[in-house]
Structure formats: C-alpha cells, structure tokens
Amino acid sequence: MIKEIIVVEGKSDTVAIKRAVEADTIETNGSAIGEDVLRRIALANERRGIIIFTDPDHAGERIRKIVARHAPGCKHAFLPQEKALYKGDIGIENASPEAIRTALSELRTESVDEAGEVSFEDLMEAGLIVHPDASNRRLIIGKLLGIGYANGKQFFKRCTSFQITKTEFIAAYRKMEEQLEGEIR
Known part of the structure; x- marks a missing residue:
C-alpha cells in the first residue's frame, strides 16, 4: 500500500492506478478543480502526503500546477506521453500497470x-x-x-x-x- 494519496484527474485514472498498485486516490474531476477538492488535497498532504499524477498533456500540467500550489512539498509522478497514448488519446488511464508502477517508483519531491x-x-x-x-x-x-x-x-x-x-x-x-x-x- 502506498502511504501517500495519489491525486489524479478522473475515475478512469483511479481504476488504472488501482490495477497497478494498492493506493488511495483523490480525483480532481478534470481542470475544473473545486475548492472542496483543493481543501481535501491540502488535508491529505498534511496528514499522509500526496503524489500528483496527472495526464502528460497541457490540461494535466495545468492541474499539476494548481494542485502543487495548494500542497507545498508534494511529490510528483510523471508518465511519458508514449506510455499514456491509446488511439490518439493521452491519459493515465491508457497506461499499463507496469508503466504506472515505474512512474510511481521514480517520484520527484518538490522543494518548498x-x-x-x-x-x-x-x-x-x-x-x-x-x-x-x-x-x-x-x-x-x-x-x-x-x-x-x-x-x-x-x-x-x-x-x-x-x-x-x-x-x-x-x-x-x-x-x-x-x-x-x-x-x-
């Protein structure tokens, strides 16, 4: 079980993460991140720590920045685009369990x-x-x-x-x- 809570964009990402590892997730529901979600993320970061694991695209980067601002010192997992691509769609949900485990094993911690x-x-x-x-x-x-x-x-x-x-x-x-x-x- 991964100690930190993994922040993902949506339900499909949660399903992909749970196929790869035993972990809890918080879903941002895309780029329209509400204040309630940001409060849950901040609390999760204080209590257990978080790992931001968003899609390797423009929208995912935007979400990553928003979440990182609300969770100083958080960890980041990155997935190369080619590992997240399926029929022209880029997303964590398209990655193999092995690619997800690899990304989670190569975490980077943001310095405060x-x-x-x-x-x-x-x-x-x-x-x-x-x-x-x-x-x-x-x-x-x-x-x-x-x-x-x-x-x-x-x-x-x-x-x-x-x-x-x-x-x-x-x-x-x-x-x-x-x-x-x-x-x-």
Missing part, C-alpha cells in the same frame, strides 16, 4: 524553498532553450531526469523545484547526446 543547482545558462548551453531542436531535447532529457516534458521556462522551474543537481543534469545531458547521436547514424 525551490533551491537548486542547475542554472538557466546550463539549459542554454545544453541546447534546451534557444536551439532549433530545443523542444525535442527537453523531451528526451525530461524523461531521463524523470521530470517530464515542459517548455523552457517550466523546465527550468522543475529543475530548480525538484533540486536537480549539476551531476544529475550532466549525466542526463550526456545520455541525451548519445541518444541523439544514435538517431543521426
């Missing part, structure tokens, strides 16, 4: 003080910002770091709030470069 070591300049030098292939590069390195895909500004914020160290960042950067080299060959 947002201290981190990776600088904005590091992202520029790594070609993650202001680069013709920046979006694809962020997609790859986001998977490697376990923080998911995000635009440049949000990616930097994630590196900071999840306290990605320079060592972690450099290791992921090297793997990304190897992967990109392999694609060119």
Whole structure:
C-alpha cells in the first residue's frame, strides 16, 4: 500500500492506478478543480502526503500546477506521453500497470524553498532553450531526469523545484547526446 494519496484527474485514472498498485486516490474531476477538492488535497498532504499524477498533456500540467500550489512539498509522478497514448488519446488511464508502477517508483519531491543547482545558462548551453531542436531535447532529457516534458521556462522551474543537481543534469545531458547521436547514424 502506498502511504501517500495519489491525486489524479478522473475515475478512469483511479481504476488504472488501482490495477497497478494498492493506493488511495483523490480525483480532481478534470481542470475544473473545486475548492472542496483543493481543501481535501491540502488535508491529505498534511496528514499522509500526496503524489500528483496527472495526464502528460497541457490540461494535466495545468492541474499539476494548481494542485502543487495548494500542497507545498508534494511529490510528483510523471508518465511519458508514449506510455499514456491509446488511439490518439493521452491519459493515465491508457497506461499499463507496469508503466504506472515505474512512474510511481521514480517520484520527484518538490522543494518548498525551490533551491537548486542547475542554472538557466546550463539549459542554454545544453541546447534546451534557444536551439532549433530545443523542444525535442527537453523531451528526451525530461524523461531521463524523470521530470517530464515542459517548455523552457517550466523546465527550468522543475529543475530548480525538484533540486536537480549539476551531476544529475550532466549525466542526463550526456545520455541525451548519445541518444541523439544514435538517431543521426
């Protein structure tokens, strides 16, 4: 049984989570998160802790931000889009139990003080910002770091709030470069 309560978007996500692990969930009912739900999430975070596990799409990111604002120090699980895709639909409900367990085993904890070591300049030098292939590069390195895909500004914020160290960042950067080299060959 997972100690924390997993915050998901809807009932189908709860069913998928329960197929994969024994856990309690709170459903946000999509992006129209009501104050009652936010209060339950805040209480759950105080008492047991929460894991935010939303769909890897724009709406899921919006929900993740709203919930994280109401639950400082919460944990995050990220699922790559290709693991959540079925017939053009992206969602946690489409993921295999194994993919869900993997995402839950690679949790990231958001730092309340947002201290981190990776600088904005590091992202520029790594070609993650202001680069013709920046979006694809962020997609790859986001998977490697376990923080998911995000635009440049949000990616930097994630590196900071999840306290990605320079060592972690450099290791992921090297793997990304190897992967990109392999694609060119």
